[in-house]
Amino acid sequence: LLANPATPRRLLDRGDVEAALDGLPGRMDRTYSWPYQMHGSIGPSCAVADWRAEGVTVWSGTQNPHMLRADLAQLAGVEAARISIVRHEAAGCYGRNCADDVCGDALLLSRAVGRPVRVQLTRAQEHVWEPKGAAQLMQVRGGIAADGSPAAYDFSTRYPSNVSPLLALVLTGVVPAATPAVTQMGDRTSIAPYAYGNARVTVHDMPPIARASWLRGVSAMPNSFAHECYIDELAAAAGVDPLDYRLRHLADARAA
Numbered sequence: 001l002l003a004n005p006a007t008p009r010r011l012l013d014r015g016d017v018e019a020a021l022d023g024l025p026g027r028m029d030r031t032y033s034w035p036y037q038m039h040g041s042i043g044p045s046c047a048v049a050d051w052r053a054e055g056v057t058v059w060s061g062t063q064n065p066h067m068l069r070a071d072l073a074q075l076a077g078v079e080a081a082r083i084s085i086v087r088h089e090a091a092g093c094y095g096r097n098c099a100d101d102v103c104g105d106a107l108l109l110s111r112a113v114g115r116p117v118r119v120q121l122t123r124a125q126e127h128v129w130e131p132k133g134a135a136q137l138m139q140v141r142g143g144i145a146a147d148g149s150p151a152a153y154d155f156s157t158r159y160p161s162n163v164s165p166l167l168a169l170v171l172t173g174v175v176p177a178a179t180p181a182v183t184q185m186g187d188r189t190s191i192a193p194y195a196y197g198n199a200r201v202t203v204h205d206m207p208p209i210a211r212a213s214w215l216r217g218v219s220a221m222p223n224s225f226a227h228e229c230y231i232d233e234l235a236a237a238a239g240v241d242p243l244d245y246r247l248r249h250l251a252d253a254r255a256a
């Protein structure tokens with residue numbers, strides 16, 4: 001994540017972080033990591049496609065029929081209006097699994113043989129080919145003042161883009177694998193809820209490292225994890241109950 005080329009994007013710059021950190025005796029710099037994770041749906045993905053001259057019908061467990069229809073139209077080189085998506089309940093995907101990918105496979109196979117085709121992944125195939133929930137790296141430069149209050153909070157987060165094209169689009173060359181999209185999705189909950197007087201937040205937008213897609217909360221959970229871990233450490237350094245410490249530094253009364 002540190003070596004992946006990135007474009008920094010500043011979301012918050014309050015007070016004077018560098019002056020607050022300069023020579024600070026209670027300096028506390030921390031790094032928090034969030035690994036790539038598998039969606040691990042309980043049921044492997046399945047789809048049925050029926051390619052006919054008058055139109056194409058695809059039965060799918062997709063979460064996004066409109067986006068799937070656009071992807072399949074691009075894959076097959078036909079108007080989206082010719083494709084009908086019939087959605088059925090499937091195993092929870094917690095963001096995105098291979099439910100859309102098997103639709104692309106079924107469509108291409110049905111077009112090739114002129115008959116309805118059902119594609120059902122095995123458990124192993126699902127786990128190997130599904131787009132994973134993206135990893136994330138959060139770094140904090142900060143520390144504690146002599147009175148136990150937070151001296152500064154310089155938060156930096158790195159999140160590789162998680163917009164993965166339909167697998168069939170990449171494998172057939174319709175979408176070049178060498179030009180991954182960079183999206184701005186690492187900023188969710190990147191601004192901590194606490195009233196740090198000297199605070200800076202930087203999001204590093206970067207291309208994907210591995211095939212990844214949404215996992216519940218996208219970047220929100222890792223960012224919140226880092227914020228909450230750090231304030232726990234500040235509270236411990238100050239010798240204050242972590243709940244009381246949080247309440248002291250929440251400016252918005254609704255948060256309490």
